[in-house]
Amino acid sequence: MVAIRAPKSHRAKRELLKHAPKLVETGKKTLVLHGTKTSAVLNSVLADLFHLKRDNAVKYSKKNENIRPFESGGETSLEFFSLKTDCSLIVYGSHSKKRPNNLVLGRTYDHHIYDLVEVGVENYKSIESYVYDKKLAPKLGSKPFFAFIGEHFESVEELKHLKEVLLDLFKGEVVENLNLAGVDRVFVCTAISPTTVYLMHCALRLKRSGTSIPRMELVEVGPSMDLVVRRHRHPAESLKKEAMKTANHAKKMKNVTKDPVQGKLGKVYIPDQQIAKMALSNDIKGLKRERREAKKNKEHSKKQKTNVE
Amino acid sequence: MAEAAAPPAAAATATNYEVDLGNLMAYDPSHHLPAASSSREELRKECLRKGTELAQAVADALFALPATEDRDGPMVRLPPPTTRLPREKHLPRPKPPTKWEQFAKMKGITKHKKNKREWDEQTQTWKRTYGYDRVNDDKDIPIIEAKATDEPGVDPFAQRREEKKKRVDKQEKNRLENLKKAAKVGALPSHIQLAATALPITGTKADIPKKSRKKDLEDVAGMASSATASGGKFDEKLPGEKPPKNPGKHRQFLPVVEGKGMGNKEKQQNDKILNALLSKSSEDQMDVGRAITMYKVKKEKQRRKDKEKSSSSNKLKPQKKSLKKSSKKKA
Numbered sequence: 094m095v096a097i098r099a100p101k102s103h104r105a106k107r108e109l110l111k112h113a114p115k116l117v118e119t120g121k122k123t124l125v126l127h128g129t130k131t132s133a134v135l136n137s138v139l140a141d142l143f144h145l146k147r148d149n150a151v152k153y154s155k156k157n158e159n160i161r162p163f164e165s166g167g168e169t170s171l172e173f174f175s176l177k178t179d180c181s182l183i184v185y186g187s188h189s190k191k192r193p194n195n196l197v198l199g200r201t202y203d204h205h206i207y208d209l210v211e212v213g214v215e216n217y218k219s220i221e222s223y224v225y226d227k228k229l230a231p232k233l234g235s236k237p238f239f240a241f242i243g244e245h246f247e248s249v250e251e252l253k254h255l256k257e258v259l260l261d262l263f264k265g266e267v268v269e270n271l272n273l274a275g276v277d278r279v280f281v282c283t284a285i286s287p288t289t290v291y292l293m294h295c296a297l298r299l300k301r302s303g304t305s306i307p308r309m310e311l312v313e314v315g316p317s318m319d320l321v322v323r324r325h326r327h328p329a330e331s332l333k334k335e336a337m338k339t340a341n342h343a344k345k346m347k348n349v350t351k352d353p354v355q356g357k358l359g360k361v362y363i364p365d366q367q368i369a370k371m372a373l374s375n376d377i378k379g380l381k382r383e384r385r386e387a388k389k390n391k392e393h394s395k396k397q398k399t400n401v402e
Numbered sequence: 403m404a405e406a407a408a409p410p411a412a413a414a415t416a417t418n419y420e421v422d423l424g425n426l427m428a429y430d431p432s433h434h435l436p437a438a439s440s441s442r443e444e445l446r447k448e449c450l451r452k453g454t455e456l457a458q459a460v461a462d463a464l465f466a467l468p469a470t471e472d473r474d475g476p477m478v479r480l481p482p483p484t485t486r487l488p489r490e491k492h493l494p495r496p497k498p499p500t501k502w503e504q505f506a507k508m509k510g511i512t513k514h515k516k517n518k519r520e521w522d523e524q525t526q527t528w529k530r531t532y533g534y535d536r537v538n539d540d541k542d543i544p545i546i547e548a549k550a551t552d553e554p555g556v557d558p559f560a561q562r563r564e565e566k567k568k569r570v571d572k573q574e575k576n577r578l579e580n581l582k583k584a585a586k587v588g589a590l591p592s593h594i595q596l597a598a599t600a601l602p603i604t605g606t607k608a609d610i611p612k613k614s615r616k617k618d619l620e621d622v623a624g625m626a627s628s629a630t631a632s633g634g635k636f637d638e639k640l641p642g643e644k645p646p647k648n649p650g651k652h653r654q655f656l657p658v659v660e661g662k663g664m665g666n667k668e669k670q671q672n673d674k675i676l677n678a679l680l681s682k683s684s685e686d687q688m689d690v691g692r693a694i695t696m697y698k699v700k701k702e703k704q705r706r707k708d709k710e711k712s713s714s715s716n717k718l719k720p721q722k723k724s725l726k727k728s729s730k731k732k733a
Contacts, residue, residue, distance in 0.1 A: 094598065095578065095582065095596050095597065095598055096596070096597050096598075097577070097578060097581060097594060097595075097596060098594070098595040098596070098597045099593060099594050099595075100593055105593075106593045109592055109593040110591075110592055110593050112592050113494070113591070113592035113593075114491035114492055114493065114494045114592075115491075115494065116493065116494055118489060118490050118491070121490050181490040181491075200488065201490075202488055202489065202490070202491070202492075203491055203492055204491075207488055216442065236426060237426065238426045238427070238428070238456075238457050238460050238461075239425065239426060239427035239428065240427075240428055240429075240430075240452070240453045240456035240457055240460075241427065241428070241429040241430070241456075242429075242430050242433050242449065242452045242453070242456065243430075243431075243433055243435070244431055244432065244433065244434070246429065246431065247431045256429075257485070257487070260425060260427060260485060260487070261487050261488075264425055264487075268480065269479060269480060270477050270478070270479055270480070271426075271464075271477065271478050271479075271480050272472065272474055272475045272476070272477055273464070273465065273469060273475055273476045273477070273478060274474065274475030274476065275475070276461070276464070279453060279457045281449055281450070281452075281453035281456075283435070283445075283449045283452070283453075285435060285445065291445065291449060293446075293449060293450070293453065295450070295453065297457060305465060306461060306462055306465040306466065307461065307465065308458070309454055309457040309458045309461050310454065311450050311453055311454050311457065313446075313450065317446075328488070333488065335492070336488035336489050337486055337488055337489070338489065338492075338493055339489075340493070
């Protein structure tokens with residue numbers, strides 16, 4: 094037996110409808126959480142990351158047991174949290190002797206783990222430690238610039254992956270139209286070694302340059318940290334192909350070609366009319382003549398027979 | 403001096419930068435950090451310098467885009483990003499047509515809009531076509547005229563209500579079927595869940611066999627294991643099989659030596675048998691009714707015997723003659 098379970102209130106229904114898959118996605122929500130053990134540094138890192146993304150993020154403040162994203166079976170609760178909060182970016186902090194100040198950056202597809210990058214945090218400087226003119230402070234939800242520096246982002250597989258994850262994590266809402274007055278922050282990521290990325294968060298100060306293009310000036314506003322790549326997991330090839338689909342891919346124009354001479358050309362297919370399935374009445378107009386002739390023939394043959402007799 | 407130096411530097415290196423304007427990202431793949439910058443402060447400055455260059459590269463491309471003046475500032479339309487990022491969820495899947503939609507398509511039935519309100523002749527007012535207090539509401543009919551086909555003893559109002567309920571139930575069932583079909587292809591509306599309520603039960607309660615208890619099963623197993631000529635003595639036992647718990651009746655051997663309780667039992671049993679035998683001869687009470695019938699039966703038997711004897715003596719002679727002769731003789 095199966096019962097239909099639908100939300101009782103309209104508000105709950107609206108909330109659930111927001112979780113529905115969209116043709117064109119606008120942005121991903123971030124879930125920030127930590128394991129059973131953390132450090133002061135990690136607490137601060139997670140708080141700062143949440144602060145940067147707090148317009149579109151959820152932070153869990155309690156301990157979470159049994160989360161080991163890289164082990165099989167250890168990702169179940171993460172996937173559940175992702176489903177529960179409708180988040181597809183996960184920032185998980187844990188601290189152990191083997192991996193101190195560990196940060197796992199993960200993405201989900203359809204509430205299942207898509208890929209994971211594990212980094213260790215070093216040389217961390219929190220937002221509070223920076224002193225600057227508060228007028229420059231980036232606004233919440235503004236679209237950031239990204240600056241990636243260093244050849245390792247191309248040559249080293251891990252950093253290439255990390256670059257993509259960082260871009261996804263911080264890029265914010267997906268927009269088509271951008272207000273140029275709202276450009277106020279930049280993430281500077283430098284690959285200082287094949288395993289280490291120096292991440293900085295800076296405010297942008299637009300200065301007059303005499304032309305229409307302003308001169309950029311960077312003011313560090315924090316946080317800044319070194320991310321040392323530890324473990325990482327790529328998505329499966331089939332899953333990647335599935336996840337990279339876009340609305341344009343799905344809506345392929347069929348049977349339309351463009352010809353330089355004739356212009357736009359279309360092929361029209363007429364579906365099978367299924368005449369055999371059509372319901373027929375007894376007196377179809379199209380068969381009138383045939384019926385008449387058949388009748389005539391019958392009478393004719395009868396007459397002939399009588400004549401013979 | 404810095405201002406003078408910046409534009410030519412940007413122009414020179416712009417070709418080396420990869421700028422993805424859709425993500426507002428710039429990447430310098432050719433940069434080598436000077437090995438000398440060992441101190442943190444130097445590294446920071448170097449990164450900031452390079453970062454400024456890259457931000458400038460993004461800004462150059464961004465501010466060159468055609469902008470439309472808005473109330474809040476100049477707006478530009480961003481090109482699609484070149485760095486492709488994965489989706490969060492799958493593409494929305496098309497909902498499969500319901501059974502009615504399939505049927506309607508086959509028959510060429512098209513949906514047309516109905517008015518929300520209609521004129522109600524009975525009350526002479528405009529009423530909604532649905533819900534409470536609607537036009538032609540079944541519940542509002544005060545009188546149902548009797549027909550010739552009506553069965554006596556049936557409440558037409560109750561019948562109407564029941565029919566309506568049946569229709570509603572049927573619709574709910576159809577809805578569930580359509581949702582199940584949608585769930586199969588993963589196109590269930592996100593606010594609806596299909597939850598299992600109970601295991602499927604077919605038939606009525608009487609059809610379900612009673613759950614056999616452990617003892618019943620053990621009894622049956624014991625009987626089956628001892629259902630051979632040797633009483634299951636030479637059968638091979640399965641690994642883990644226990645001896646049957648109910649192997650049947652045993653003969654009870656009573657103690658030969660006399661004593662109390664069990665020791666006394668054999669004497670009692672023998673006494674019982676002896677008494678029964680002795681009482682049969684001693685206490686032969688007279689049943690008068692039975693005696694009379696016995697006497698009568700005896701007498702009857704005797705008479706029949708005598709008759710047979712007399713008839714057997716005349717057997718050799720023919721009957722008619724004998725009768726005459728015998729009568730003569732007797733006379």
